[in-house]
Amino acid sequence: MTTAAPDHAPKYAQLSLPDRIGKAMPLLLVPVLVVLGFLSIGSTSSWLTLTVSGLAMGMMIFIMASGLTLVFGLMDVINFGHGAFISVGAYVGISALLALESWTGVPSLLLNVAAVLAAAIAAMCVTGALGWGFERVIVRPVYGAHLKQILVTVGGLIVIEQLIHVVWGPDEIFLTRPEMLKGAVTFAGAAIEKYRLLAVIFGLALFVAMRLVLKRTKIGLIVRAGVQNGEMVEALGYRLRLVFIGVFIAGSALAGLGGVMWGLYQEVITAGMGEEMMILVFIVVIIGGLGSVEGAFIGALLVGLLQNYVAFLEPKLALISNIALMTAVLMWRPQGMMPVVKAK
Amino acid sequence: MSDPILELSAVHTDIAQYHILQGVDLTVPRGGVTMLLGRNGVGKTTTLRTIIGHWQARSGSLRFNGTDITSMPTPARARAGIGFVPEDMGIFSDLTVEENMILAAASGPLDPARMQWIFRAFPPLKTFWRAEAGNLSGGQKQMLSIARAMAEERKLYLIDEPTKGLAPAIISTMASALRDLKAKGASILLVEQNFAVAKALGDTAAVMDDGRIVWAGEMAELASDAALQDRLMGLSMEAH
């Protein structure tokens, strides 16, 4: 048996207080923003309405961004096709809902939510399958090359959007939500759309599930390592291709889920709807820090809240609130709030 | 003698348009340490990469542990029992030391007893367990790279220049760790420029030149024959 090598004790100095607080800072941002909002808005009922609906909006954005956190954040693939998956998800989901008229048209919460779930599952299956094809045909040759990713995935985006036109026709499709999800609940002078409450539940569940999967399995590690040095990951015995495909499919399926939720919120769907959300979704992933589910979650809540507060206090500034938020966060933390993966 | 753990016959490998390996015949006996020696640029690294599957052999065959692995993909070769320490160390620099090790144990959680053994050979890994691997010093990275291959039991280890950048104290603990591996029944194919280490560790040796094996035999024979060394590898090993 070996004798131990000489041991060394590197020297450690005390960390300063600001250093230590700095780590927890992103977690505090949401509460801080809420309090600031209260102070500047004044009216309690308005503040309550804005806060709750802002948080719910954040959740919906998070659902759309969650897939991108996997694909862009972890796998380092800039996938503009994500926008098309959102649209496809919406079209499939809404078609399913229209077919489930008998569940959505009756005032039963159970049936209504079941219909939404069924639509979500249908959408996720289709976009997941689409993602699989996308990965095989479009993305595979361009891993590691951002520019080419942008181009091929924009190409894919255009193709899918056009195919939506071919399949569903060029007209926008209007729809109404299931009976029990229409209208708002009012309390304390504040009105909250019922649908937003459902979005909050979906968003939270998704957040918890993603966290668990990434914390409890090696998948996250394999992907991050694979992006840096795929050869080495394979030399350790992992079938990297399979993992990449799996994660990409998951990301696409989440885009589909996001599409259904967003379509139901908007009550109108167009082939370009996903594309329109892409910049916002990218902003959320970037300010959150690449690869971080927590970061994207906080980022999405910040975006949702800030949009509402700013639009109430100074509508003109709402035009640039997201961009300003991103720039500010990047000035403060050039890698985003809680990066798991280093940006290149 | 039992059948060799690894057998390459007439392996040719191309990198882009260059013909790098030009008919490599190499055997690694079971349970021994085989040194792969040679000047810079003769194809040692290419040989190891062909064995693990990062380069695909154009012709010839590779047999590992009795099965033909010539057309197996890399992960399958790894799972068949080949561990690899690449020349550039292949560290996942954005991951912590711990995460690098967790990944290295592909088939399950880390084995604490094995970790104790690894920590004894490479104490800095314990000290910097939670540090980002990319920030380690050059030598520490080298340690991590070797430790990763040792995280799980393998039948054959391919190790490319492990001692470069290591301080003498660590070289000696690493050498004994490799001997522990051998004692546990593993076989090792080791590329090394440090002739002292080669001499101390090797059971057999193969010398490459120009994409071919030009000499193969017992390490002791090579070590004791300065003229042979001079002929095979240029300057005499003991020169400096």
Place this chain on the structure above:
Amino acid sequence: MTQMLLETDGLTVRFGGHVAVDAVSCGFRAGELTAIVGPNGAGKTTYFNLISGQITVSAGTVRLMGEDVTRDPVATRCHKGLGRAFQLTNLFPDLTVLENVRLVIQARRKMGFNLFSMAASHTKLSAAAMAVLERVRLQDLAEQKVSALSHGNQRKLEVAILIALEPAVYMFDEPTAGMSVDEAPVVLDLIAELKADTERTILLVEHKMDVIRSLADRIIVLHNGALAADGDPATVMASDVVQEAYMGRDLADV
């Protein structure tokens, strides 16, 4: 006493809480080759990084020929005479070997902002670069892409770049690691040649004892970031700190 070419005064850097280089004060004279030894992770490379500016200091100063350069950006320090080769090979992988060196010479001659002349017409630069390649015997590979070079040849190119810089302070970080026994002497002879120039100073990080023995005029030992010993080679090599912390057991009894 001759003036110090390079001096560090209380040089310190902390990464989070970890003090990687701990108040190192040391001076280096012209015409001297100082070997820096220490266990892995002692802070040798980090010390180099602080001197050449790749990382910012937490405390302390770096002085080059009496001038404080602690706050200068890397490129400025390079122009002032701090030259650096890297431990982990760090080149321009998609350019040719010749272009790698040519760029260095172009930088030294401050021709980078020359927008409207044809680079190809500056034949003197290429000739100078070729001369450097000959010194490290890479002339035959001049037109190869760096990424196609074997590891050992990349190490030689790393040295060639430092030589092309012709700095006042040469900093070699394990120049011969991974170089084969017949190639390493080429580089070591080159370093010996450079040593003959009494205007300059050489800092050399090495783990190979035979190399240190044959080249060093002086050895300093870093241990856990701090300066643990400083003196002539024989005394330092024999000291306890080196024997215990660094050498461990002699290789002979491996």
Place this chain on the structure above:
Amino acid sequence: MLMNLISGDRPRSLVLTILLLGILAALALAPFLFPGVRSLETAARICIFIVLVASYDLLLGYSGIVSFAHTMFFGLGAYGVALASTHMGRGFDALIVGTLAGAFAAAILALLIGLFSLRVRAIFFAMITLAVASAVAVLVSQLSGFTGGEDGLNYSIPRELTPAFKLGKLFGVTINGKLLNYYLVFFASLALFLLMLRIVNSPFGRVLKAIRENDFRAEAIGYRVVLYRTLATCLSAAVAALAGSLFAIWLRYVGPATTLSFEIMLDILLMVVIGGMGTMYGAVIGTTIFVLAQNYLQNLMGVAAGATEGLPLIPQLLDPDRWLLWLGVLFILSVYFFPTGIVGRLRAEN
């Protein structure tokens, strides 16, 4: 002499040389070879976009900087001319003042963006430029009193550059101001292109390549990376603005959709990649192919759809209204089949 003109940057492929000469000849003689409104329109657009794409390649291909704000600079040049022509009235002085002001403003803006944000990671820089560009687009739309908002600006240029100025006929082609305008565009584009060819083949160009490869090492051998990147950004912005000015002179109209939109940004990207990044000649090839496709794909598809009539689904996919679908396919295929661009491909075959 010729070598000097092209800065010693040989095409290094026979096919490429022939293609380039062909394109040069076609553009130089466009009004005589392809008479007609549409073809002259296309030729002018090719000239202008070659300059624009080449200026972007200076940034992307040679310096490795991914910016999404290139159309913003293009727009600055275009709006410079438009605003000068609107406020100073019709005249060459307005064109000159507008062009110079646009290029200057572009360079200053690039300087600011560069100094502020070239330090962040490449991918985030890309996002910041995207953000700045969209903020500028919002601003243009908001300041509608000044910029014409979404509608853009119509204005007049000197009569000598419009069809109303008639000089007679040559080889059966009417020589009028429009033709003069075309040659203004053509020669200005040629000059700008040769200028950029010189820049990328200068010592400065070599440094940019080195920085793209390994900025860390470039800094360590004595190049101030931030300064080089910033200067490259400014040069590229100024040239893009000049291209924008030419576009404005040619079109006599500017608006956000023609000069600032993200769509154009993507077109530019595609042209660079199809042609081959880091080769100025790639800009020529990529632009020519793309603009031709953009202009004539629809006609081609109409023919194809007619020919396949009766087959199931295919005519539907080949319907000229689905031309975007095929453009998307083109995006994908070009990256697939020309990973190093057409120029890279042609050179590799040598």
Place this chain on the structure above:
Amino acid sequence: DEIRIAHVYGKTGALEAYAAQSHNGLMLGLEYATGGTMEINGDKIVVIEKDTQIKPDIGKAVLAEAYGDDEVDIAVGPVSSGVALAMLPVAQEYEKILIVEPAVADSITGENWNRYIFRTGRNSSQDAISNAVALGGEGVTIATLAQDYAFGRDGVAAFREALESSGAKIAHEEYVPTDTTDFTAAAERIFNAMEGIEGEKKLFIIWAGGGNPMGKINAMDPSRFGIEIATGGNILAALKAYKELPGMEGATYYYYEIPKNPVNDWLVKEHMDRFGSPPDFFTAGGMAAGIAVVEAIKKAGSTDTEALITAMEGMEWETPKGTMRFRKEDHQALQSMYHFRTEVQEGKDYGVPVLVREIGIDDMDIPIRN
């Protein structure tokens, strides 16, 4: 010989759905006005389609191509105002007629107008003013919500101006970014502004494109503050959102069941037969343009531009919306608009706009701005 007409419009791109309607309408109009022969005085009508891709520069180029290379006599289009504005000078340069349909910006027949431009489509002022006529009245207080760019602001301005004479007053103007999807903040601001006011309270929404502010604000229960939502008409697909708002009032440009005249009857019947669906907004507009082309050529007796201009200035002709008249001063077609109230009807999955009153040409004072 032939009469060549170019339809220059955004066949591809975001407005594809509108483009198809417009084109069908144009063809139906030509067919109707020529009695199915597609000939005028024995000359065959040839329609050439050009795609602007809703890009102004392309629009300019293809219009020039149509006039220059294809030698068309009259051009019709486009859908988008931005594209239309870029196209106007081309008509002047080639001295040929451009009938703008259905782009709505006021400035097309306003400050950017030239004498070769006619417009059969309604302009934003007509929209805003008809809504003012429909919604205004003594004691009514109105808040507006519009997109924050030139069209939104101009629309509100025209609306405000027209409202002045009706006795109603505007309490609050809210502008939000064009791509807004969340209207909570805007609604809160409006509610806060209207909360204390007595009497009839309306929220008038001017909105182009998706986003559906009506539905979302309605979900926040504005009736808590006694506020009623009001907005103009829209294409059929968008009327789905109106189903949640029964009783809502406003003014619309066209709904196929409203106008009662032979042209519309023919249109509805033919459209149902050929496409299996009723005609929509842009179908009606396209048809009006098609009929105008034929009538003008008939009246002028040739396709000579000057003759056409003379013929068209002041020309009255029948359309699915009844009689239209090209005003001499700015060549804008004056036309009826319709005050409607939304009803939920059996068998229709959208809110049906039911006619309250036709707002005739003389009921609206559309300013001349060129």
